[in-house]
Amino acid sequence: MLLRHTTAEIVERRALTVNPAKTCQPIGAMYAALGINRCLPHSHGSQGCCAYHRSALTRHYKEPVMAATSSFTEGASVFGGQANLLQAIQNIFAVYEPDVIAVHTTCLSETIGDDIPQIISKAREEKKIPPGKYVIHANTPSYSGSHVTGFANMVRAMVDYFAGPPDARTTAINLIPGWVEPADMREIKRLAGVLGVRAILFPDTSDVLDAPQTGKHEFYPKGGTTVAALRATAASQATLALGPTASEAAARQLETKFHVPARVLELPIGLRATDRFVNALRKVAHVKVPAEIADERGRLVDMITDMQQYFYGKRVALWGDPDQLVALVEFLTDLDMRPVYVVSGTPGKRFEDRVAAALAGRVPEAKVRQGAAADMFLMHQWIKQQPVDLLIGNTYGKYISRDENIPFVRHGFPILDRVGHSYFPTVGYLGGMRLLEMILNVLLDHKDRSSPEESFELVM
Amino acid sequence: MFDILEARKPQVHEKGAEPFAMVCEKQSLAGAVSQRACVFCGSRVVLYPIADAVHLVHGPVGCAAYTWDIRGALSSGPELHRMSFSTDLRERDVIYGGEKKLYASLVELIDRHRPNAAFVYSTCIVGLIGDDVAAVCRRVEAEKGIPVLPIHCEGFRGTKKDGYRAACDGLARLVGTGATDAIGPRSLNILGDFNLAGETWMIRDYYERMGVEVVATITGDGRVDAIRRAHGAKLNVVQCSGSMIYLARSMQEKYGIPFLRVSYFGLEDMSRALYDVADHFGDAALRRRAREVVRDEVAAILPELRRYRQALEGRRAAVYTGGAFKAFSLVRSLRTLGMRTVLVGSQTGNREDYELLRELCDEGTVLVDDANPLELSRFLQEKRADLLIGGVKERPIAYKMGIGFCDHNHERKIALAGFQGMLNFAREVYCSVMSPVWKLCRGKRPLECGDSSPLSR
Numbered sequence: 001m002l003l004r005h006t007t008a009e010i011v012e013r014r015a016l017t018v019n020p021a022k023t024c025q026p027i028g029a030m031y032a033a034l035g036i037n038r039c040l041p042h043s044h045g046s047q048g049c050c051a052y053h054r055s056a057l058t059r060h061y062k063e064p065v066m067a068a069t070s071s072f073t074e075g076a077s078v079f080g081g082q083a084n085l086l087q088a089i090q091n092i093f094a095v096y097e098p099d100v101i102a103v104h105t106t107c108l109s110e111t112i113g114d115d116i117p118q119i120i121s122k123a124r125e126e127k128k129i130p131p132g133k134y135v136i137h138a139n140t141p142s143y144s145g146s147h148v149t150g151f152a153n154m155v156r157a158m159v160d161y162f163a164g165p166p167d168a169r170t171t172a173i174n175l176i177p178g179w180v181e182p183a184d185m186r187e188i189k190r191l192a193g194v195l196g197v198r199a200i201l202f203p204d205t206s207d208v209l210d211a212p213q214t215g216k217h218e219f220y221p222k223g224g225t226t227v228a229a230l231r232a233t234a235a236s237q238a239t240l241a242l243g244p245t246a247s248e249a250a251a252r253q254l255e256t257k258f259h260v261p262a263r264v265l266e267l268p269i270g271l272r273a274t275d276r277f278v279n280a281l282r283k284v285a286h287v288k289v290p291a292e293i294a295d296e297r298g299r300l301v302d303m304i305t306d307m308q309q310y311f312y313g314k315r316v317a318l319w320g321d322p323d324q325l326v327a328l329v330e331f332l333t334d335l336d337m338r339p340v341y342v343v344s345g346t347p348g349k350r351f352e353d354r355v356a357a358a359l360a361g362r363v364p365e366a367k368v369r370q371g372a373a374a375d376m377f378l379m380h381q382w383i384k385q386q387p388v389d390l391l392i393g394n395t396y397g398k399y400i401s402r403d404e405n406i407p408f409v410r411h412g413f414p415i416l417d418r419v420g421h422s423y424f425p426t427v428g429y430l431g432g433m434r435l436l437e438m439i440l441n442v443l444l445d446h447k448d449r450s451s452p453e454e455s456f457e458l459v460m
Numbered sequence: 461m462f463d464i465l466e467a468r469k470p471q472v473h474e475k476g477a478e479p480f481a482m483v484c485e486k487q488s489l490a491g492a493v494s495q496r497a498c499v500f501c502g503s504r505v506v507l508y509p510i511a512d513a514v515h516l517v518h519g520p521v522g523c524a525a526y527t528w529d530i531r532g533a534l535s536s537g538p539e540l541h542r543m544s545f546s547t548d549l550r551e552r553d554v555i556y557g558g559e560k561k562l563y564a565s566l567v568e569l570i571d572r573h574r575p576n577a578a579f580v581y582s583t584c585i586v587g588l589i590g591d592d593v594a595a596v597c598r599r600v601e602a603e604k605g606i607p608v609l610p611i612h613c614e615g616f617r618g619t620k621k622d623g624y625r626a627a628c629d630g631l632a633r634l635v636g637t638g639a640t641d642a643i644g645p646r647s648l649n650i651l652g653d654f655n656l657a658g659e660t661w662m663i664r665d666y667y668e669r670m671g672v673e674v675v676a677t678i679t680g681d682g683r684v685d686a687i688r689r690a691h692g693a694k695l696n697v698v699q700c701s702g703s704m705i706y707l708a709r710s711m712q713e714k715y716g717i718p719f720l721r722v723s724y725f726g727l728e729d730m731s732r733a734l735y736d737v738a739d740h741f742g743d744a745a746l747r748r749r750a751r752e753v754v755r756d757e758v759a760a761i762l763p764e765l766r767r768y769r770q771a772l773e774g775r776r777a778a779v780y781t782g783g784a785f786k787a788f789s790l791v792r793s794l795r796t797l798g799m800r801t802v803l804v805g806s807q808t809g810n811r812e813d814y815e816l817l818r819e820l821c822d823e824g825t826v827l828v829d830d831a832n833p834l835e836l837s838r839f840l841q842e843k844r845a846d847l848l849i850g851g852v853k854e855r856p857i858a859y860k861m862g863i864g865f866c867d868h869n870h871e872r873k874i875a876l877a878g879f880q881g882m883l884n885f886a887r888e889v890y891c892s893v894m895s896p897v898w899k900l901c902r903g904k905r906p907l908e909c910g911d912s913s914p915l916s917r
Contacts, residue, residue: 016564024521073618091491
């Protein structure tokens with residue numbers, strides 16, 4: 001047993017994190033920046049950070065992930081990273097020719113105290129930024145928040161640097177999808193399109209991290225939100241921010257600076273969350289919901305109806321990022337399942353309240369933990385004390401799944417050992433159907449494999 | 461050659477062009493999309509396979525998260541090394557220091573898991589906030605009675621190579637603390653193999669069949685107690701010279717143990733390793749048994765190897781590795797398969813390495829140090845490569861270009877070392893280079909041209 005070192009007995013931990021259910025801010029900023037058209041993310045820190053983030057994103061997306069680094073040395077860590085960043089900006093525009101460089105900081109450059117806006121100004125003064133090109137930045141100290149915070153900070157930076165000045169109000173609606181897969185971003189755009197809504201989606205990693213094979217390595221694949229589109233967000237009718245942890249900051253910024261009304265929703269994962277999303281979109285864009293979408297919804301409900309007996313009462317353990325977890329908890333509870341353990345390493349204020357709202361008192365035995373020492377070790381200890389029927393989370397659950405023989409659906413970031421997540425959405429009604437299919441498959445496969453011969457059934 | 465940045469030119473060389481003045485071992489340019497990693501990464505990969513120790517990463521959570529079980533370094537016993545332990549430093553720790561958290565974490569870990577040693581990795585900000593990691597380690601060592609070894613591998617303090625050195629410094633403190641009685645005169649340590657996909661086990665088996673005793677495997681399938689008595693071995697055999705040469709040198713100085721540099725990749729290098737060891741001991745029986753091992757192993761794989769060679773003859777390969785030492789073996793192995801190496805590069809090669817590579821390669825082969833993906837993909841295209849050998853970040857680049865790929869790094873899933881490994885390597889190269897998918901993606905305008913298949917009527 002791989003996790004034989006996990007003890008069932010739980011001792012309250014003060015200092016140590018074991019098998020984390022989070023990672024650090026910069027990788028989130030890097031992922032978000034890849035959702036800008038022709039943007040090169042830039043890691044202002046040691047070389048290793050950039051290499052690790054690129055490797056982790058490559059393992060998850062199976063795509064080339066390009067990002068540059070300031071390559072800090074001993075000298076930079078004593079005298080500050082200004083010289084490195086200035087040189088980096090010059091080199092990047094000369095060699096890689098992006099439209100945008102999106103700088104994020106690291107624990108190193110934050111602790112040194114590099115003032116990035118000042119360095120960017122200096123680069124502009126020294127004419128290191130060619131006309132029509134941009135350098136933006138987000139502060140992403142690795143010692144606060146988590147990867148999701150880093151994502152949120154970079155999305156906000158897109159507003160800070162690009163939005164406005166507002167021209168006359170347009171009919172467009174801003175959609176901030178949160179940290180979801182390229183497939184989810186594509187699906188959100190599709191839904192908006194079917195509703196007849198003109199949407200500006202940002203960031204948008206579809207056609208960047210799910211790029212087709214063409215026989216060429218495109219350094220900048222065709223996808224990503226353009227600078228022009230980001231600029232126009234200031235003039236939109238409204239903003240829908242999907243997932244408060246990842247998307248609210250940017251939406252509020254647009255509201256404060258340009259009076260674009262913001263609505264913050266949970267991620268549209270599952271039936272009711274998608275209903276709320278469609279309804280919100282209908283209202284802000286003044287459109288009617290076409291039959292096509294009502295039918296999609298009907299098919300999801302039909303699937304739930306058909307298979308309800310298999311969901312009833314199943315105990316589920318989930319881990320990952322707050323926005324995903326809240327939406328999943330609501331969906332699972334609607335399926336009559338029991339999300340009993342919910343763990344997120346991401347700290348933050350409202351998570352436990354949001355989960356409680358999603359549960360609506362239906363699963364009183366649920367345990368929810370976030371922040372320090374909310375990790376996969378704790379999750380496993382809970383499971384050892386009282387087992388569950390299903391695991392839902394990123395790849396790091398595979399050890400528990402194997403050791404405890406529990407069916408496992410991969411969802412979230414990172415998924416290092418399967419494909420599909422970047423191509424098939426889990427948002428929207430279609431995404432709900434895919435989630436159901438995945439959940440049912442693992443539950444029924446498990447039943448098939450573990451039931452004795454006499455009760456092994458052909459028809460289920 | 462296409463345009464490359466002026467400052468990068470000294471790090472690229474095409475064989476045939478004179479003079480040869482390859483610049484390497486240089487800090488990457490700021491702003492490079494470098495494929496390189498950091499000092500911490502070097503230490504972490506080298507020590508990670510020691511399976512009965514706890515490996516505590518002292519810093520914010522990322523460094524522990526990204527290195528959680530990413531390398532298939534197999535253990536025949538404990539699996540402690542596959543867990544991820546972090547002090548998860550937060551903002552207040554950065555302000556007030558992380559020593560208390562480090563102490564509490566170590567005590568808790570040691571009490572719960574009863575490891576035989578603990579390694580503490582200092583990450584970037586630990587160097588800045590001034591935690592006295594060594595003092596905390598000494599205190600815990602005294603209290604708990606196991607070696608607690610600080611590894612000074614702050615990411616910015618150099619390159620991955622400096623991380624190897626820091627790891628070797630830690631290992632050197634372990635070596636020499638165990639009993640060496642019962643170690644025979646024909647004995648060695650295997651240094652610099654990490655038991656990816658069980659490779660150390662294969663190598664160990666060859667040596668044992670020759671009649672040589674293996675004292676410690678450092679660090680593949682590594683155990684603290686074996687490392688502690690490693691100074692009792694009569695020879696160190698060092699692979700992947702980048703990572704473990706420092707330990708070999710320090711053991712030579714301190715204990716007078718000689719070392720041999722070997723590679724276990726490819727038939728030539730693998731056989732030479734066994735012969736060199738036999739020669740070192742100057743024992744006719746050892747030499748005879750080495751010949752038997754080579755003969756038996758080669759005979760077992762040759763027929764299948766020939767079949768792959770037939771298909772691969774004349775194909776063109778590009779090699780981009782971490783250390784340059786591996787590149788030598790790969791160029792030779794590819795030649796065994798009838799393939800020509802048209803591009804070869806590394807993240808951390810030194811001048812001597814590139815000199816050797818240049819001798820080894822054909823005219824026109826491009827040598828490149830610390831390449832970026834833009835250069836890589838342009839060279840792949842210009843040199844019309846059919847195969848790229850590299851690591852995780854390079855794989856999708858090759859696939860996007862419609863080129864076969866072989867991971868010769870962390871993510872190899874099958875053993876590529878040893879004789880069996882050569883066959884596995886050939887099979888992997890064959891299946892990728894000859895995959896039918898390349899025909900599907902190279903096809904001209906499949907959506908517009910008529911399909912002449914008998915399947916459409």
